[in-house]
Amino acid sequence: MSTVAYVPNPAPLGRLVVIGLGLIGGSFAKGIRAQGLFREVVGVDLDPASRQLAVEQGVADRCEEDLATACVGADVIQLAVPILAMERVLSVLATLDLGNAVITDVGSAKGAIVAAAVRVFGAVPARFVPGHPIAGSEKSGVEAARIELFRRHKVILTPLATTDVAALALVDRLWRALGADVEHMDVEHHDQVLAATSHLPHLLAFNIVDSLAKRDENLDIFRYAAGGFRDFTRIAGSDPTMWHDIFLANREAVLRVLDTYRYDLDALRAAVDAGDGRELLGVFTRARVAREHFDKILARRAYVDTMHSENDMIFNAQPGGTLSGRVRVPGDKSISHRSIMLGSLAEGTTEVSGFLEGEDALATLQAFRDMGVVIEGPLHGRVTIHGVGMNGLKAPPGPLYLGNSGTSMRLLSGLLAAQAFDTELTGDASLSKRPMNRVAVPLREMGAVIETGADGRPPLKIKGAQRLKGMHYDMPVASAQVKSSLLLAGLYADGQTSVTEPAPTRDHTERMLRGFGYPVTTEGNTARLTGGHHLKGGAIEVPADISSAAFFLVAASIAEGSELVLEHVGINPTRTGVIDILQLMGADLTLQNQREVGGEPVADIRVRSAPLKGIDIPEALVPLAIDEFPVLFVAAACAQGRTVLTGAEELRVKESDRIQSMADGLKVLGVHAEATPDGIVIEGGKMGGGEVDSHGDHRIAMAFSVASLRASAPIRIHDCANVATSFPNFLELAKRVGLRVSHEAVS
Ligand code: S3P
DSSP states (O other): OOOOOOOOOOOOEEEEEEOOOOHHHHHHHHHHHTOOEEEEEEEEOOOOHHHHHHHHSSSSSSEEEHHHHHHHTEEEEEEOOOOHHHHHHHHHHHSOOOOTTTEOOOOHHHHHHHHHHHHSSSOOOOOOOEEEEEEOSSOSSGGGGOTTTTTTTTEEOOOOSSSSSSHHHHHHHHHHTTOOEEEEEOHHHHHHHHHIIIIHHHHHHHHHHHHHHHHHTTTHHHHOOOOOHHHHGGGGOOHHHHHHHHHHTTHHHHHHHHHHHHHHHHHHHHHHHTTTTTHHHHHHHHHHHHHHHHHHHTTTTTOOOSSGOOOOOOOOOOOOOOOOOOOOOOHHHHHHHHHHHHHHSSSSSEEEEEEOSSHHHHHHHHHHHHTTOOEEEETTTTTEEEOOOOTOOOOSSSSOOOOTTTHHHHHHHHHTTSSOOOOEEEEETTTSSSSSHHHHHHHHHTTOOESSGGGGGEEEEEEEEEOOOOOOOOOOSOOOHHHHHHHHHHHHSEEEEEEEEOOOOOOHHHHHHHHOOOOEEEEEEEEEEEEEOBBBOOEEOOOOHHHHHHHHHHHHHSSSTOOOEEEEEEEOOOTTHHHHHHHHOOOOEEEEEEEETTTEEEEEEEEEEEOOOOOHHHHGGGGGGGGTTHHHHHHHHHSEEEEEESSSSGGGGGSSOOHHHHHHHHHHHOOOEETTTTTTEEEEOOOEEEEEEETTOHHHHHHHHHGHHHHHHSSEEEOOOGGGTOTTHHHHHHHHHHHOEEEEOOO
């Protein structure tokens, strides 16, 4: 157990001197002074008006013109002068006896300042701590100084190996006292990052405005310049002298990013010249996604603010309600993943409709974009994939981040084991705990080279350029992900790959491969294919996901007086365990309008409420309802009598340990629920309300939302953000049909 030591408020330090009373120096002085961290804050500036204003506005206790008068006897000296003036100030400081004073600065290019310090002092003094606050405003001067300027902004300190640890800790503490989020980086890395994220965009903005302004027709150009021009060039209004200093000071790093940028710009020019629409689409779709991603990061303020990722999203489910109406839940997650994978490897274009725009399927989509596939959309469930052929994927620029999605990681590991390049697959905290040896071990038998993290968990490092050989595999667990992973590897393997499953699991991979013209046979529980064929792109219509529909099948069954129709639901026989189990419990479900769409059977399902009874769930149905158990446990809690589930230990290694998460939550609601190693025993009865934890598992969160229909008091469900992985509009649809669940303000 860790204990928190009591740290008394340290006594104030003696004197802080801030040299350069502009926006940054002024705000630093004012903020520190307001905190009372020093007995005295002294400002230095060449401009008498700034010195006078600084005192009048409470930025400093007093101001001096002369450096020696201000600095001798100081504890901390902050240099906030323009970068190119730093060396001059440092050379004056070098002539003074500064005792143990800590010197720090705010310059935006660190290499140049460190070099100046070396020239002046012979070596960087141990008590000099280079720093850079990433904050500013279009306003300048001491009159714009604000105590809050650095709050929730990053401050990067770039200590050297020789920097005094106590001096570094002191500067770190001062910035934190101003509410800044302090990070440490080495000098070169800082300069390279800033060259790319700040200096290059400023250079381009200045450049484009100047380039257009000096043309003869400039008047017209500016007269018709619309929002795009204005947005892109806003930063060309920045302080020219300051930026002139920055480019001279960070010359080398800027040149490096500028050269890379010129290379990419030339490639884009060549694409325009050659009329290469696919190349243009590739750049634009990738950029758009990256920009949206960046916006999301910004919305959570991650760039300027640490912490908030652990925000708890709470669902508040009020008791009672009756369901009615017709709804179509989002597209099938399993089929959406596979449409991207096979569409990418196909020849020609694949048009997908009904695609699930949830985070899991989007993680797969992004992974293929990262491997060079041009993918348009998704827009209203439509995705256009410009297939690259079986051997057309390219090495991604970095690890493929798959978020919460086990399906992405397991299926991709098979597919990537056969590519010419190396890959690394990573995921979020939940995915990082899930077992991957179930795919890594048999794939290695086929000749794949895969390294896992500890205990066979992610990340997975997959070595490319391996020759795979087909094999037969008897799967120890019934898992469609394992089967699919091996079949995808088998597409590239020499000879035949066959997989026998202990019980039937979802067969979307086999069906879709056939739909793309790839021969796959199924005999009993064995699926078989031979490597070396091709895939032909086409149209895929993704049915509504029965796993998402399941929440409403149970909801309408348990809420008295309900009648609901779920439209266009996929009823592939390897997925309909939930219907069978509910019918065994006495549910009133009718399949209407049965049809086949793109190789998958589909129906509208009508549900009317009915009294349910507890049952012993047949083990043969477990793999066919594997994702639906959380909500089936809610049905069991509302049924009369006892429901017993066995043979379902797989539930313990899903997005959470679903047996434990559900047993714990049901107990909170007053239900008798006993977890067993491979299942659960639930006694139906009355349900109260309370606080339950979804453990970040989307299906647990939605299951307890459904439970509220029969609860006698509100249920608050914690950690619900991951509902977006499979059912992004759950709350909206749930509300529309009569559930009383909403998202509570974030804590
Ligand atoms: C899936 C298979 C199942 C299921 C998962 C999706 C798939 O996992 O739980 O949500 O798309 O192949 P297992 O193969 O681990 O049972």
